[in-house]
Amino acid sequence: MSHFAHLSEENYLKALFKLSSKQVKKVNNIALAKELDLNPATVLEMVRKLSDRKMVQLMPDKTIHLTEKGRKKALLTIRKHRLWEVFLVDKLNYQWSEVHELAEQLEHIESEDLVNRLDAFLGFPASDPHGDPIPDKNGKLTQVQLIPLKEVELGKTYIVQSFAETADSFLDYLSKVDIRPAIKIKILDRNEYDQSLIVVINKKQLHLSEKVAKNILVKP
Amino acid sequence: MSHFAHLSEENYLKALFKLSSKQVKKVNNIALAKELDLNPATVLEMVRKLSDRKMVQLMPDKTIHLTEKGRKKALLTIRKHRLWEVFLVDKLNYQWSEVHELAEQLEHIESEDLVNRLDAFLGFPASDPHGDPIPDKNGKLTQVQLIPLKEVELGKTYIVQSFAETADSFLDYLSKVDIRPAIKIKILDRNEYDQSLIVVINKKQLHLSEKVAKNILVKP
DNA sequence: GGATTTTATTTGGCATGCCAAATAAAATGT
DNA sequence: ACATTTTATTTGGCATGCCAAATAAAATCC
Ligand SMILES: [Mn+2]
Ligand SMILES: [Mn+2]
Ligand SMILES: [Mn+2]
Ligand SMILES: [Mn+2]
Numbered sequence: 001m002s003h004f005a006h007l008s009e010e011n012y013l014k015a016l017f018k019l020s021s022k023q024v025k026k027v028n029n030i031a032l033a034k035e036l037d038l039n040p041a042t043v044l045e046m047v048r049k050l051s052d053r054k055m056v057q058l059m060p061d062k063t064i065h066l067t068e069k070g071r072k073k074a075l076l077t078i079r080k081h082r083l084w085e086v087f088l089v090d091k092l093n094y095q096w097s098e099v100h101e102l103a104e105q106l107e108h109i110e111s112e113d114l115v116n117r118l119d120a121f122l123g124f125p126a127s128d129p130h131g132d133p134i135p136d137k138n139g140k141l142t143q144v145q146l147i148p149l150k151e152v153e154l155g156k157t158y159i160v161q162s163f164a165e166t167a168d169s170f171l172d173y174l175s176k177v178d179i180r181p182a183i184k185i186k187i188l189d190r191n192e193y194d195q196s197l198i199v200v201i202n203k204k205q206l207h208l209s210e211k212v213a214k215n216i217l218v219k220p
Numbered sequence: 221m222s223h224f225a226h227l228s229e230e231n232y233l234k235a236l237f238k239l240s241s242k243q244v245k246k247v248n249n250i251a252l253a254k255e256l257d258l259n260p261a262t263v264l265e266m267v268r269k270l271s272d273r274k275m276v277q278l279m280p281d282k283t284i285h286l287t288e289k290g291r292k293k294a295l296l297t298i299r300k301h302r303l304w305e306v307f308l309v310d311k312l313n314y315q316w317s318e319v320h321e322l323a324e325q326l327e328h329i330e331s332e333d334l335v336n337r338l339d340a341f342l343g344f345p346a347s348d349p350h351g352d353p354i355p356d357k358n359g360k361l362t363q364v365q366l367i368p369l370k371e372v373e374l375g376k377t378y379i380v381q382s383f384a385e386t387a388d389s390f391l392d393y394l395s396k397v398d399i400r401p402a403i404k405i406k407i408l409d410r411n412e413y414d415q416s417l418i419v420v421i422n423k424k425q426l427h428l429s430e431k432v433a434k435n436i437l438v439k440p
Numbered sequence: 441g442g443a444t445t446t447t448a449t450t451t452g453g454c455a456t457g458c459c460a461a462a463t464a465a466a467a468t469g470t
Numbered sequence: 471a472c473a474t475t476t477t478a479t480t481t482g483g484c485a486t487g488c489c490a491a492a493t494a495a496a497a498t499c500c
Contacts, residue, residue: 003325004224008457030477039459044479046457062466062478092337102331105223109325117312228487250447259489264449266487282448282496 007108010077011036012046013055016066017074026063075139080115081107082128082135087118089129096129096180097171112137131162131181131217149185149197149208149216157186158218165215174216177206185218227328230297231256232266233275236286237294246283295359300335301327302348302355307338309349316349316400317391332357351382351401351437369405369417369428369436377406378438385435394436397426405438 015035019027033043047064050056055070066074084106088099109115116137119125126142127133135141146161160183163174174180178201186200195210208216235255239247253263267284270276275290286294304326308319329335336357339345346362347353355361366381380403383394394400398421406420415430428436 003328004227005456007224028477029479038457040478041460041480042458049456088334091341092334094337102329102334105329105331108223109322111322111325114308114312114322117314121311225486248447249449258487260448261450261490262488269486 003110004108008046009050009053009055010073010108012043012050013066013070013074014077014081016056016064017071017078020066026061027065028063032064072139075135075141076112077107078141079135079137079139080109082132083115083118083122083125085128085130086122086125086134090122090125095175097175099129100166127161127181129181131160144219146217146219148214149187149199149218150195150210150213152187152218154187154190156220157184158220159183160185160216161219162217163215164217170212170215173212178202179216185216223330224328228266229270229273229275230293230328232263232270233286233290233294234297234301236276236284237291237298240286246281248282248284252284292359295355295361296332297327298361299355299357299359300329302352303335303338303342303345305348305350306342306345306354310342310345315395317395319349320386347381347401349401351380364439366437366439368434369407369419369438370415370430370433372407372438374407374410376440377404378440379403380405380436381439382437383435384437390432390435393432398422399436405436 012032015032016027019031019035025031029040029044029047032047033040036043047056047058050070051058054067055073057065057067059065081103084103085096085099088094088102089096094102119134119137125134133142133144144161147158148164149158152158160179160181162181163170179185183201187197188200188205189198190196191198195213197208197213199206199208232252235252236247239251239255245251249260249264249267252267253260256263267276267278270290271278274287275293277285277287279285301323304323305316305319308314308322309316314322339354339357345354353362353364364381367378368384369378372378380399380401382401383390399405403421407417408420408425409418410416411418415433417428417433419426419428
């Protein structure tokens with residue numbers, strides 16, 4: 001028994017919430033297995049347990065949907081994750097690109113009271129160091145309209161909000177060129193041939209490939 | 221696999237360190253099982269694993285001793301536990317009697333870097349909210365000489381440092397009569413018949429039974 | 441020293457999560 | 471329609487930690 005029972009449930013629910021938010025493709029067993037980097041047999045077994053626990057619903061077309069209960073738990077886990085990230089950056093002076101893995105552990109600390117106190121201690125932040133919004137204690141998420149940098153208008157200035165990619169190599173790159181949430185970015189020009197962008201950040205001119213521009217999310 | 225692998229190892233090592241510090245009785249399988257509130261078969265199995273991992277040594281007389289490696293790991297876990305307790309009390313406004321169970325989870329967060337930063341953030345505290353000393357980052361523990369209140373001299377004043385008992389009912393009692401680490405306590409009289417004490421705390425007179433007095437540890 | 445109690449150990453099981461390999465079913469392409 | 475690929479499912483196993491019950495060994499009592 002001990003502590004951290006049903007720890008992995010929270011990871012499954014988070015992954016399901018993430019996939020359903022994208023809603024690019026149907027969320028099936030394979031998609032979930034890929035997201036979690038686990039064997040499909042493992043995932044199928046666990047999804048059945050989650051179904052028994054009324055956290056997910058298995059649809060006739062084999063897609064996996066979060067129930068209200070599952071959605072709530074996913075959002076409370078995301079809340080914990082993001083608040084701990086704020087703590088690590090604001091109080092322990094971590095870089096915003098370093099905190100994700102640490103928060104993967106801290107998010108499983110069980111006490112809800114603790115995370116509510118943490119929220120107050122941090123001054124009720126609206127978003128985490130990556131620019132992602134923090135659900136409130138009831139699991140309510142206030143979404144802002146995000147635009148991929150790839151699709152912005154020339155000449156305008158935007159505020160970097162978050163990113164659509166979490167690979168370390170991507171985050172390292174962003175860190176190197178000093179792109180981070182809340183920073184201002186002005187769009188100078190677009191190369192129509194390869195869809196790359198010329199932008200200005202901190203008064204320095206920068207060339208961003210289409211692949212990078214696709215994964216940087218901004219708001220006007 | 222996932223996170224928190226070998227989580228229980230840290231609990232076993234902490235328990236072994238605690239028992240060996242008391243050194244009232246020999247630390248054998250039964251004693252450890254009692255301390256951890258686990259089945260002796262379970263504990264024997266785990267102790268053998270810890271022996272394989274060179275964390276403990278099984279002596280010919282069946283007592284269980286921490287190796288240097290095991291002692292170090294125990295002390296680093298205790299360090300994490302106590303620093304998180306300081307965090308909970310100093311930053312999240314918990315009562316010192318509420319934090320133990322929460323710290324039981326937080327102590328298993330793996331990053332050593334994190335706990336060192338936490339230490340700095342908290343201002344390198346010397347002891348936790350219960351008055352217990354915090355090991356440094358190398359696992360070095362500075363012990364102060366502790367005297368059970370039962371054994372103090374009449375007429376003198378002492379400083380409460382920590383407690384030799386962790387039962388909730390005991391901590392609740394202390395909380396009610398406002399006995400906590402760092403508070404001053406003056407010894408007025410001792411009843412020779414039942415070994416109870418009359419003391420003064422915060423200018424209020426208080427009667428302490430022998431059982432209570434045995435478990436309150438003070439320094440001059 | 442023989443009976444009793446305590447401690448140590450073995451055995452078989454269980455729960456949670458994970459995997460690889462085999463098979464079955466469904467979807468897709470031509 | 472038929473072959474290929476993708477997805478779903480089954481089966482047998484493994485690792486970590488836990489328990490209850492049975493047995494063996496050691497210590498203690500009288
Ligand atoms: Mn996680
Ligand atoms: Mn984040
Ligand atoms: Mn613990
Ligand atoms: Mn403590």
